[in-house]
Amino acid sequence: MSDELKNIRNFCIIAHIDHGKSTLADRLLEYTGALSEREMTDQFLDQMDLERERGITIKAKAVRLTYQARDGHVYQLNLIDTPGHVDFAYEVSRSLAACEGALLVIDAVQGIEAQTLANTYLALENNLTIIPVINKIDLPNANPIKVKEEIEEIIGLDAAEAVLVSAKLGTGTEEVLEHIVKIIPPPKGNKGASLKALIFDSHYDSYKGVVVYVRVIDGYLEKGQRIKMMSSQVEHEVAEVGVFRPTMQIGQKLSAGEVGFMAAGIKNIGEIQVGDTITTVINPAHEPLPGYRKVTPMVYCGLYPADAGDYADLKNALEKLQLNDASMVFEAETSEALGFGFRCGFLGLLHKEIIQERLEREYKLNLITTAPSVVYRVTVNSGQEYYIENPAKLPPPGKYIKLEEPYVLATILVPQEFIGAVMELCQERRGEFKNMEHLGNKRPMLSYKIPLSEIIYDFFDQLKSRTKGYASLDYELTGYEESNLVKLNILINNEPVDALSYIVHKDKAYFRGRQLVEKLRSLIPRQLFDIPVQASIGNKIIARETIKAKRKDVLAKCYGGDITRKRKLLEKQREGKKRMKQLGNIEIPQEAFMAVLKIEEK
Amino acid sequence: MGIGLYIHIPFCLKKCNYCDFISYGFKPALVKAYLTALDKEMALYSNSLPPEEKQLETIYIGGGTPTCLRANELYEVLKACRHYFTWPPEIEVTVEANPGTVDLEKLTVLRRENVNRLSLGVQTDSDNLLQVLGRQHTFEQAVEAVCLARQAGFSNLNLDLIFGIPGQTLTSWRECLAKTVNLSPQHVSIYNLQLEEETPLWKKVKSGQLKTCPEETELAMYEQAIEFLKDNNYIQYEISNFAQTGYQCQHNLRYWRNISYLGLGLSAHSYLARCRFNNTENINTYLNCLTEGKLPVSRVEFISKQVEMQETVFLGLRLMQGLDLIKFFARFGCCIEDVFTAQLKNLLYLGLVEINGLSLRLTKNGLPVANFVFREFV
Known part of the structure; x- marks a missing residue:
């Protein structure tokens, strides 16, 4: 092995949400002097405000740390931060593929959870050396001994190697660094071979274009090289390479084993696919690195400007967001009810919420979103197959012969006493029981096959509330299966509202239809006339409610000359109206379009 | 062009259950300090306003309960108005009063000082409903107040009524209107009860102890009042206000015509020279400002x-x-x-x-x- 590689360690930190991954990363940065305390804002790696608020790392980042170990040598440590949510599982897997080792952070109180396991399996698939790190040992009810047992029994790792830390207090940080140096193997790789660099993330910089995060596996990357992306075959000339320390520092080259960034004046982030391999145009590699797949959105919804005049702004904002996030897709669509807008695809509901919040917060857009939908597969009478991302586009009954929906395999880790509650929930959601394993002493793991559409509504919230927050969930897509599905139409004031229609299992259609019209009745403000709200399947009305006309709306009080108060009150009510969508002469509040999500079970 | 003058007296015997205005219990020392401050506030405006804006066209003393002040205190307020502003004879001068806080002496002083309109908070004829509202008087006391006002020489009386009180029915409301009309006021105001958040009444409704009238009933009450008052020669001239010919409230008309008025006292609102401004709602701030010779204005808004x-x-x-x-x-x-x-x-x-x-x-x-x-x- 060359000397250059001997002192490099590439690692990532994996954890269940809230187990303290980002805090530990901060401590490592601080300890190695990558950030002075003055520069430290808490959790440097989570740069977006939104990420910090939600405590979720959305995009992976890579930081180079310099550490002088107890053995006297100076090591180059590349820390690759990974997203911590099931929506971003593929991004996680590519980040892992860029490493040789992983710190598996486990909360000393909570113990092992579903994502701990899912991430561990991912790490093992990528042949990573895992160092268990038991965090939050400062908490009064911390139980590191129990967690160590779990590590041995459930994961099968040697818990003797586990490091006990309190990332919050900074205890054990040096131990972690020593373990990284001692236990994680240095990268292998042949600097002399053809270039193979793994893309594991990217972001858009208005000066440099797309900044591509890479792990060089073989060969080297340097300024001036003609390179090409092996999946898309797009060619570019490298403008600069460098590393994050944690701010960008331009360097000479990135060699086999190293992690850093590359910029090539790339304007379209769509050309840069996570998991793709970069090679040189001259003397290219024969085979790309394994594991590449194109990420496809799982959840779609309509995004419409509340004010039709904001359409161009919304388009602009979506384009800008897409610069940084190629996993979000969008295309223009038109709704009879909502006018011009976009159908947008996301990796999952969290991803959708993040994008939606950014649009509203950073771009000050007032949005109407339709209920999220999965992608259905429909086979029409001619035998042709279509994918339907918008329930309104489903052909009427009789025009198709088969309707299929995506299924997932859901893995739920739950304490013994909540098994009944979880099974009940899964059954309500059309889940098919697959397996129950007991991990460790009393940590049952349930596997269910469930339609994705049942997961994307409030499944996770329900799971948490029915298990007092103890259950954890992970899922992966397994494929399409035929289901007895129907399209539920909603009519307001006798007019069908396309943006409210949705696809539901036939057994639940009546129940859901009735709930939905009840919910809509409570959400839509009374107007100056009666409004019927109906649910139908085909031409058959299955539920009906009436929103009674408002007959009195006066402000009698005089407020002793306080006209401002009166005006403010009117303005406030007026503002409320602005957030509504005008359908004919009816005002429908934004929440109504999400009503389907807010229906409580039973 | 002159102005309308509003003077706020933020004291009450007890706050009513539905009221969310600022008011304080009657404490002699606080009242004394307040009236001193009010005098200073008048002086400040008197020194700074151009003569035409010191020309009064209407005066309205509201509250709170102005008549919970003693006769000599009311006299001081009116005397100060006369001193600092130009008060032509014959302009409309209203004082708000609550039954139970008026006596012949007080009313005679008011009348003598050129107060020519009295607005009485009768609210309802039912003693039960008066209790629901947390009023400190009976209907009998209201009738008595009307008699005293006449005796003192008032010939322009307004009676305030509230409808939509929890427990009130269409029939009882009609009876209330009839009894009110029998008292032959020149002016009647009817207000639909509004539940303001965090008031005692709101809490009782929220906790289910009391039930509000259904919307249809409130609407029927409103329509009934309009018809009944019309039949008795009270002309509706505003959403909530009815008057015999020639007795419309000139001061309130200024609000609705959106023309200038000056409000003095705690939390009072003004509209002068295209600006809306209002005084602080904090009585200590109000008193301190005026002690230091500063206007107690807490907010100014230029009206485009x-x-x-x-x-x-x-x-x-x-x-x-x-x-x-x-x-x-x-x-x-x-x-x-x-x-x-x-x-x-x-x-x-x-x-x-x-x-x-x-x-x-x-x-x-x-x-x-x-x-x-x-x-x-x-």
Whole structure:
């Protein structure tokens, strides 16, 4: 092995949400002097405000740390931060593929959870050396001994190697660094071979274009090289390479084993696919690195400007967001009810919420979103197959012969006493029981096959509330299966509202239809006339409610000359109206379009 | 052009259950300090306002309960008005009063000092409902107050009524109207009870101890009152106000015509020289400011032409005669149809407003949903 590689360690930190991954990363940065305390804002790696608020790392980042170990040598440590949510599982897997080792952070109180396991399996698939790190040992009810047992029994790792830390207090940080140096193997790789660099993330910089995060596996990357992306075959000339320390520092080259960034004046982030391999145009590699797949959105919804005049702004904002996030897709669509807008695809509901919040917060857009939908597969009478991302586009009954929906395999880790509650929930959601394993002493793991559409509504919230927050969930897509599905139409004031229609299992259609019209009745403000709200399947009305006309709306009080108060009150009510969508002469509040999500079970 | 003067007296025997205005219990020392401050506030305006803005066209002393002050204290307030402002004889001077806080001596002093209009908070004829409202008097005391007022020489009386009180029925409301009309006031105001958040009444309704009247009942009460009062020669001239010919409240008309007034005292509101401003709501701040010789104004808002037009329209529409379109043009130099084209088109189409001769006004259908109409203009 060359000397250059001997002192490099590439690692990532994996954890269940809230187990303290980002805090530990901060401590490592601080300890190695990558950030002075003055520069430290808490959790440097989570740069977006939104990420910090939600405590979720959305995009992976890579930081180079310099550490002088107890053995006297100076090591180059590349820390690759990974997203911590099931929506971003593929991004996680590519980040892992860029490493040789992983710190598996486990909360000393909570113990092992579903994502701990899912991430561990991912790490093992990528042949990573895992160092268990038991965090939050400062908490009064911390139980590191129990967690160590779990590590041995459930994961099968040697818990003797586990490091006990309190990332919050900074205890054990040096131990972690020593373990990284001692236990994680240095990268292998042949600097002399053809270039193979793994893309594991990217972001858009208005000066440099797309900044591509890479792990060089073989060969080297340097300024001036003609390179090409092996999946898309797009060619570019490298403008600069460098590393994050944690701010960008331009360097000479990135060699086999190293992690850093590359910029090539790339304007379209769509050309840069996570998991793709970069090679040189001259003397290219024969085979790309394994594991590449194109990420496809799982959840779609309509995004419409509340004010039709904001359409161009919304388009602009979506384009800008897409610069940084190629996993979000969008295309223009038109709704009879909502006018011009976009159908947008996301990796999952969290991803959708993040994008939606950014649009509203950073771009000050007032949005109407339709209920999220999965992608259905429909086979029409001619035998042709279509994918339907918008329930309104489903052909009427009789025009198709088969309707299929995506299924997932859901893995739920739950304490013994909540098994009944979880099974009940899964059954309500059309889940098919697959397996129950007991991990460790009393940590049952349930596997269910469930339609994705049942997961994307409030499944996770329900799971948490029915298990007092103890259950954890992970899922992966397994494929399409035929289901007895129907399209539920909603009519307001006798007019069908396309943006409210949705696809539901036939057994639940009546129940859901009735709930939905009840919910809509409570959400839509009374107007100056009666409004019927109906649910139908085909031409058959299955539920009906009436929103009674408002007959009195006066402000009698005089407020002793306080006209401002009166005006403010009117303005406030007026503002409320602005957030509504005008359908004919009816005002429908934004929440109504999400009503389907807010229906409580039973 | 002169101004309307409003003076706020923020003291009450006890706060009513539905009230969310600022008011304090009657404590002699606090009242004394307050009246001293009020005198200083008048002095400050007297020194700074141009003569034409010291010319009073109406005076209105409201509260709180102004009549919970003692006779000599009321006299001091009126004397100060006369001292600091130009008070022509014969202008309308109103004092708000609550039954149970008036006696012949007080009323005689008021009348002698040229107060010529008394507004009595009768609210309802039912002692049970008065208790629900947390009022400190009976209906009998209200009747007594009316007699005393007459005895003291008042010939312009307003009686305030509230409808939509939890427990009130259409029949009992009709009886209340009849008893009120029997007292032969010159003016009647009827207010639909509004539940203001965090008031004792709101809490009782929220906890289920009391039940509000159904919306249909409230609407029927309102319509019944309009008809009943009309049959008894009270002309409705504003959403909540009814008067015999010649007895419309000149002071309140200023609000609805959106013309200037000066408000003095705690939390009082003013509209002068295209600015709306109001005093602090904190009594200590109020007293301290005036001790230091500063105006206790806590907020000033300049009213743009656009906002002034909006306010002129939604305030003017409260009046049954409507908004005078010629005056609107004279005031703003543009036609209302050009400013609020879409809104007017829609409201005319819905039949909620009408243009009658040269005024824009609410229709019979528009009246009960006036807020819907007003919202269109803000």
